Amino acid sequence: MKLSTKGRYGLRALIDLAQNSGEEPVSITSISTRQDLSERYLEQLMSMLKKAGLVRSVRGAGGGYVLARKLEEISVGDVLRALEGSLEPVDCAGFEPDGGCSVSDSCVTKYVWKKINDSINQTVDEIRLDQLVKENGKTCENKPDGL
Numbered sequence: 001m002k003l004s005t006k007g008r009y010g011l012r013a014l015i016d017l018a019q020n021s022g023e024e025p026v027s028i029t030s031i032s033t034r035q036d037l038s039e040r041y042l043e044q045l046m047s048m049l050k051k052a053g054l055v056r057s058v059r060g061a062g063g064g065y066v067l068a069r070k071l072e073e074i075s076v077g078d079v080l081r082a083l084e085g086s087l088e089p090v091d092c093a094g095f096e097p098d099g100g101c102s103v104s105d106s107c108v109t110k111y112v113w114k115k116i117n118d119s120i121n122q123t124v125d126e127i128r129l130d131q132l133v134k135e136n137g138k139t140c141e142n143k144p145d146g147l
Contacts, residue, residue, distance in 0.1 A: 052082030
């Protein structure tokens with residue numbers, strides 16, 4: 001499985017939003033500057049995150065984006081699924097009863113694919129945005145001169 005820039009950049013943008021919002025909305029321009037990402041692309045990503053209920057937009061002067069849920073309620077899986085769709089690297093018809101796979105009953109590889117799919121989903125669902133914000137803070141604190 002390989003994530004596209006949507007998933008990678010969107011997660012970076014959401015972590016940035018979480019670190020810099022407090023009670024105030026964060027502008028696309030400020031996220032773009034800090035993360036060195038295209039404003040136009042960020043707008044597309046934020047639109048997808050908004051549709052998924054992870055962020056909400058605030059219009060007007062001083063507007064921008066804020067998280068729609070608490071940090072500890074947003075998983076990496078929520079973010080990646082909103083931007084990438086399904087995270088399962090293998091789509092196997094044998095997973096579903098009457099899935100249309102003629103060798104499902106005798107296929108042992110479906111066990112492998114299911115384990116891989118389940119492991120990926122479990123891992124990304126266990127990691128929460130608040131953990132990433134804390135981890136990023138540790139990384140910044142350990143850099144020389146606060147860089």
